[in-house]
Amino acid sequence: MIIQAENPVVEVHNLSVTYHNKPVLWEADFSIPAGNLVGILGPNGAGKTTLIKAIMNLVDPSSGYVKLFDRPLDEVRPRVSYVPQKESVDWDFPTNVLDVVLMGRFGKRGFFRSWTRKDKEIALACLEKVGMQDFQKRQISQLSGGQQQRVFLARSLAQEADLYFMDEPFAGIDAATEDSILKLLLEMRSMGKTLLIVHHDLQSAFEYFDWFVFLNTRLVASGPKAEVFNREILQETYGSKLTLLHTISNLLTKEGLPMRDETDLE
Amino acid sequence: MSAFWIILTGSLVAASCGLLGCFLILRRMAMIGDAISHAVLPGIVIAYIFTHSLDSLPMILGATSVGLLATFLIELVHQKGKVQADAAIGLIFTFLFSCGVILISSWTKHIDLDADCVLHGEIAMVPFELWITESGLNLGPIAVWKLSILFLIVVGLIYVGYRPLRLTTFDPQYAAAIGVSTGFWHYLLMGAVSMTTVLSFESVGAILVVAFLVAPPAIAYLLTERLDHMLLISLLAGLISAVGGYALAAALEGAIAGAMTAVLGIEFIFAYCYYVYLRK
Numbered sequence: 001m002i003i004q005a006e007n008p009v010v011e012v013h014n015l016s017v018t019y020h021n022k023p024v025l026w027e028a029d030f031s032i033p034a035g036n037l038v039g040i041l042g043p044n045g046a047g048k049t050t051l052i053k054a055i056m057n058l059v060d061p062s063s064g065y066v067k068l069f070d071r072p073l074d075e076v077r078p079r080v081s082y083v084p085q086k087e088s089v090d091w092d093f094p095t096n097v098l099d100v101v102l103m104g105r106f107g108k109r110g111f112f113r114s115w116t117r118k119d120k121e122i123a124l125a126c127l128e129k130v131g132m133q134d135f136q137k138r139q140i141s142q143l144s145g146g147q148q149q150r151v152f153l154a155r156s157l158a159q160e161a162d163l164y165f166m167d168e169p170f171a172g173i174d175a176a177t178e179d180s181i182l183k184l185l186l187e188m189r190s191m192g193k194t195l196l197i198v199h200h201d202l203q204s205a206f207e208y209f210d211w212f213v214f215l216n217t218r219l220v221a222s223g224p225k226a227e228v229f230n231r232e233i234l235q236e237t238y239g240s241k242l243t244l245l246h247t248i249s250n251l252l253t254k255e256g257l258p259m260r261d262e263t264d265l266e
Numbered sequence: 267m268s269a270f271w272i273i274l275t276g277s278l279v280a281a282s283c284g285l286l287g288c289f290l291i292l293r294r295m296a297m298i299g300d301a302i303s304h305a306v307l308p309g310i311v312i313a314y315i316f317t318h319s320l321d322s323l324p325m326i327l328g329a330t331s332v333g334l335l336a337t338f339l340i341e342l343v344h345q346k347g348k349v350q351a352d353a354a355i356g357l358i359f360t361f362l363f364s365c366g367v368i369l370i371s372s373w374t375k376h377i378d379l380d381a382d383c384v385l386h387g388e389i390a391m392v393p394f395e396l397w398i399t400e401s402g403l404n405l406g407p408i409a410v411w412k413l414s415i416l417f418l419i420v421v422g423l424i425y426v427g428y429r430p431l432r433l434t435t436f437d438p439q440y441a442a443a444i445g446v447s448t449g450f451w452h453y454l455l456m457g458a459v460s461m462t463t464v465l466s467f468e469s470v471g472a473i474l475v476v477a478f479l480v481a482p483p484a485i486a487y488l489l490t491e492r493l494d495h496m497l498l499i500s501l502l503a504g505l506i507s508a509v510g511g512y513a514l515a516a517a518l519e520g521a522i523a524g525a526m527t528a529v530l531g532i533e534f535i536f537a538y539c540y541y542v543y544l545r546k
Contacts, residue, residue, distance in 0.1 A: 082443035139491040
């Protein structure tokens with residue numbers, strides 16, 4: 001089931017990506033309305049990361065095209081921000097937290113002008129939003145996984161974009177941090193920003209997101225939570241991972257109850 | 267006086283190589299210097315075949331373009347051919363080097379050009395190749411002039427390109443996502459490495475070039491966690507090895523290039539001990 005959005009901020013048309021002649025993403029065609037927190041879900045190897053890389057033009061699609069704000073990416077780059085998986089960089093790189101966050105200002109400032117007071121203020125404010133203000137001078141090699149993740153988020157916030165693509169921003173962080181990041185994302189949504197988030201955990205996804213994109217190499221479904229978060233679509237997306245589906249269908253029948261109540265899960 | 271020229275030559279090579287080497291080791295491409303220094307051989311030979319002279323400029327142009335070609339082929343084989351990066355380096359540089367060897371052996375039989383004279387410069391010979399103007403004015407060794415210009419180019423590149431080089435080295439995906447051409451900076455860096463390698467091993471020999479590309483940055487990497495400091499420390503480590511290496515060679519009456527490399531090794535041991543026992 002693919003529900004197209006009216007006045008979409010993200011339009012993906014027949015997007016396919018192949019690696020070594022094997023399709024990893026097959027003819028994805030969907031659109032996303034503005035001001036939503038969107039979860040991109042699917043099993044491992046479903047092409048979730050590939051999808052956002054293809055949208056950001058980091059991998060070459062074998063067919064299809066993408067429009068953001070009704071324009072090609074190159075015309076709207078300052079309005080678009082990307083948070084790669086934290087594993088994609090070398091955290092032993094000799095630099096500190098503030099320098100990484102300031103990288104988020106290159107899009108606005110360019111490489112060849114020095115930082116203004118405003119750039120630094122924005123960078124510090126973004127660090128504060130992710131609760132990392134006390135770490136600004138810390139070497140990035142000394143950060144925990146969750147702190148690395150938050151530094152990447154802060155860098156992305158420093159871009160002051162309108163549309164965010166985040167690859168697994170909740171991976172490897174503790175529950176308290178997850179809550180504070182979620183709060184931040186909700187705040188951004190209420191400011192009219194659109195966030196597309198690759199996520200791996202179905203249970204929390206149900207709570208967090210209001211629009212879903214379900215992938216399993218091909219696009220299984222895209223639409224608002226009420227329309228697409230159901231048993232058939234989950235089954236189609238995840239195939240035979242029954243134990244998981246059992247838990248989820250329990251959750252669904254008890255919709256309205258607190259989702260993380262451990263006793264319900266047992 | 268010749269001691270001064272030799273130390274100055276060593277320092278200039280160490281400085282240019284050390285600065286570029288910092289970015290190479292952070293990109294996990296340390297051995298690309300070794301690869302390029304061999305891969306450029308066909309470029310040098312082709313430049314010679316076309317110009318019939320051993321002048322530097324055509325050689326540098328030939329070598330730099332083949333150096334870039336080598337980097338491009340390595341990327342291509344690695345990205346599209348599903349070959350590991352280090353295997354791709356080994357594959358491409360031996361191939362290009364052998365092309366150079368074939369060209370030399372079949373086209374330039376009667377000329378004094380062989381793999382040795384291209385690859386094995388001797389730093390002790392630097393003070394004897396002087397630039398003397400027509401009026402008889404002695405301007406000092408030619409190598410020092412060439413290497414000074416090279417050093418200025420490298421410093422200029424890193425001064426201007428510090429931020430984009432740092433960003434594309436640390437997080438190329440993010441750089442690409444904000445619209446930075448990672449390819450441009452990659453090939454600019456590799457062009458500088460090719461040029462540096464060629465000019466340097468013509469004066470000091472291939473082994474010393476590889477040592478200067480890898481050892482000072484590796485030493486600096488152990489001593490600091492800031493990229494700007496890493497660049498400065500790697501300059502300093504190179505300078506110490508140029509001075510110390512000359513002194514060591516003089517004391518032992520041994521090979522200068524070997525002594526400079528040995529001093530780098532000793533510096534590395536000290537840096538390693540500092541890192542393991544004091545910093546952690």
